[in-house]
Amino acid sequence: MGQNHFNSTRRYDAEAIANYYQRRLWLVIGRLIIIVFSFASFLLGILWDKWRYHKIEDTPERATQLRKILTSLGPTYIKVGQALSTRPDLIRKDFLEELIKLQDQLPPFDNKTAISIIETELGKNINQIYSEISPNPVAAASLGQVYQARLQTGENVAVKVQRPNLLPIITLDLFLMRWTATWLAPWLPLNLGHDLSLIVDEFGTKLFEEIDYINEGRNAERFGTYFADDPSVKVPSIYWRYTTTNVLTLEWIDGLKLLDTKEIQAVGLDTDTLITVGVTSGLRQLLEFGFFHADPHPGNLFALTDGRMAYIDFGMMDQLEQETKETLVDSVIHLINQDYQDLAQDFIKLGFLAPDADIQPIIPALEIVLGDIMGEKVKDFNFKTITDKFSELMYEYPFRVPAKFALIIRSLVTQEGLALSLNPDFRIVDIAYPYVARRLLKGESPALRRRLIEVLFKDGKFQWQRLENLIGIARTDQNFDILPTAQLGLQYLLSEEGEFLRKQLILAMVEDDRIHTEEVSRLWGLIQDDLQPSRLFNMALGAITEFSTEKAATIIPSVMAMTNSQPRS
Incomplete structure (x- = not known):
């Protein structure tokens, strides 16, 4: 009846599964005994190895035992093994070699x-x-x-x-996982407890x-x-x-x-x-x-x-919902800019902090954990080090893992583990930051253009160093061409949407009672190799092709007025 019962919907329903197995406790107890016995034999084997060898460096028979246990327990546990198989930085080499076999070398059925x-x-x-x-x-x-x-x-x-x-095995395992999550919640030292059953539900749905x-x-x-x-x-x-x-x-x-x-x-x-x-x-x-x-x-x-x-x-x-997606972009920007106050607000929006959380004591903690990401130690950054540091924060501050982000974190960790397998020196930041910088500089949508302005201006002042950093980071990608980006930027500046940025840029050129020739000169040194005269002329021509005299008539007087109103140095 179990197979037919769950086949009828093909949708995960924790309540229906609980109701079904609460009336069939003999199935639950039988499965639980198998799971506990399987892992008990594995743990006893590890203790035996520790007693037998002074130093354990390689125990292929134990790694094979773990793979066989996960395989015998079925799809739920195989998926755990698959996730572990992508983490060469977490799993010993002999275990890794065995767990990799769970990806596509499982026993076939008849x-x-x-x-x-x-x-x-x-x-x-x-x-x-x-x-x-x-x-x-x-x-x-x-x-x-x-x-x-x-x-x-x-x-x-x-x-x-x-x-x-498949369904009888999967539903029974999910019932046991959810029951275990509920039972473990009060005993966990991390602020994960009340969300554990939601994480199981997210996994079950998927x-x-x-x-x-x-x-x-x-x-x-x-x-x-x-x-x-x-x-x-x-x-x-x-x-x-x-x-x-x-x-x-x-x-x-x-x-x-x-x-x-x-x-x-x-x-x-x-x-x-x-x-x-x-x-x-x-x-x-x-x-x-x-x-x-x-x-x-x-x-x-x-x-x-x-x-x-x-x-x-x-x-x-x-x-991901549009709002969540935009908040993720915001959090990356705030991380790059080291705006920890705004980053803490992003964590609230994303659900990592409760809406009523007091973020003031959390801000300095974020600065300690994330402070050197854009500094000299940027090459040492990887997703694992960040999650390790955040796990320490979770003991002291009310961070939690929203169910939705359990899969995102799993996806990111898996991708990084795969990259580390191909190149042990890989750091996700080396690709992530140039990608974000390129997207911001290109400003393909109004939302991204607003975020670029947020990056470039702080407290009403233009952040020259941030623009240099963005261009420098973006250019670490050899395929990045500054010219199309500059053309998009010029078109934006000449549009109605770009009025605010036009005014701010002109003010930035002469703010603090001086003309910022030094900053402009540094920027030019950064990009001049990409801006050959002929290409530069074609870019400017393309940007103003659709630029009407009416628009010029509205822009030029305002530019002149702002320039004349500035104090002379």
């Missing part, structure tokens, strides 16, 4: 069962659908397995078939979405639409005629595993370029689209021989 599911779901004999299909799955994951096939119409496809009887392949197909198409203008990202097409809730047919992607650095280098690909593509696409998902891949482990990402990165799994996605 081929006859898989073929039967395909035929039942698609309503046709297997030979009527495919001209050929691989005799065995090419990959087996936590929720399903994948076959390579060729449709009768000739297309090369991947056929994803869901494991049978897990239920992930076992609906129609939902995954829609996610893939939406994701592909967002990246349609990005030549560095590949998203496979979905074949809807051959897709149901339990079978997904999509374009076959012939790529290289991201962790296979030798093969990647052998075909002439640069790992740092791949990292840049991966992190930049991740930032775009969070800060531009608000629709992000919440499970970007190496089993779901491939490098193509032409340098593109391909995403192949869209089961676990999440959506």
Whole structure:
């Protein structure tokens, strides 16, 4: 009855699951005994190793034991192992090598069962659908397995078939996790307690979405639409005629595993370029689209021989509200500007602090934790060091992790772990700051232009150093061209929307009773190599092409008036 009961909705409902298992406690007790016994044997093994060896550096048999335990416990625990497998900075090498196998080397289920599911779901004999299909799955994951096939119409496809009887295991594990979270909450030293059950609910919601392949197909198409203008990202097409809730047919992607650095280098690909593509696409998902891949482990990402990165799994996605997305951009800006008062307000908006929290004692603590990010130690910054420092803050201040951000943090940590696997010296800030700087300087939307003004002005004064920092950071990306950005800036200045900035820039040139020739000279030194005379002329011409004499008539008098009103130095 359990399978049919939950199949009818395919939506996570914590109350319905609780009601179901509270009347079937024998199932709960049986599963709990299996889980406790599995991990007890592992912990006893670790204690035995410590007693047996003076110094433990490599115990492959223990790592294999953990992988087998997670595999035997099923999809919920496999996903925990997949997340750990992307953290070479947290997990010992021998354990890492075993946990990586959880990404796409799980035991497959019976081929006859898989073929039967395909035929039942698609309503046709297997030979009527495919001209050929691989005799065995090419990959087996936590929720399903994948076959390579060729449709009768000739297309090369991947056929994803869901494991049978998933729902009883998943729902029982989620019930136990939620019960444990509720029981543990009062005993936790961190200010996470009351949110733990919400985090389990968020995970449960996503897990239920992930076992609906129609939902995954829609996610893939939406994701592909967002990246349609990005030549560095590949998203496979979905074949809807051959897709149901339990079978997904999509374009076959012939790529290289991201962790296979030798093969990647052998075909002439640069790992740092791949990292840049991966992190930049991740930032775009969070800060531009608000629709992000919440499970970007190496089993779901491939490098193509032409340098593109391909995403192949869209089961676990999440959506950010526009306000949340804008607040995230704000928080990055306030972090860059070291505006800790505003950053604390961002944390309130995002839910990391309660609305009634007293932020005054928190501000100096934020400054201590985040103070050197834009300083000399910027190269030492990574997401793990920040989360480690914040975990210390959580003991003393009322920080909490909103359920929505559990997946975001998991996604960021996974991406950074993947990047560290490709390059141990990688720091996410080296890509994140230039990306934010480029977006601000380009000012593609009114919201971003407002934020650029916020960056450049503080207490009514123009921040010359911030503009230098932004241009300097943006130019660390060799592909960044200052000229199109300058053209956009000039067009903005000449528009009605740019009236405030025009006035402020003219005031900035002569503020504090002096003309700021030194600052202008430094800026010019920073960008002059990119602004050759012929290109500069074409840029200016392009910017004023649609600039009417009427607009000029309204701008010039106001400029003259402000200039004449300034004291002379």
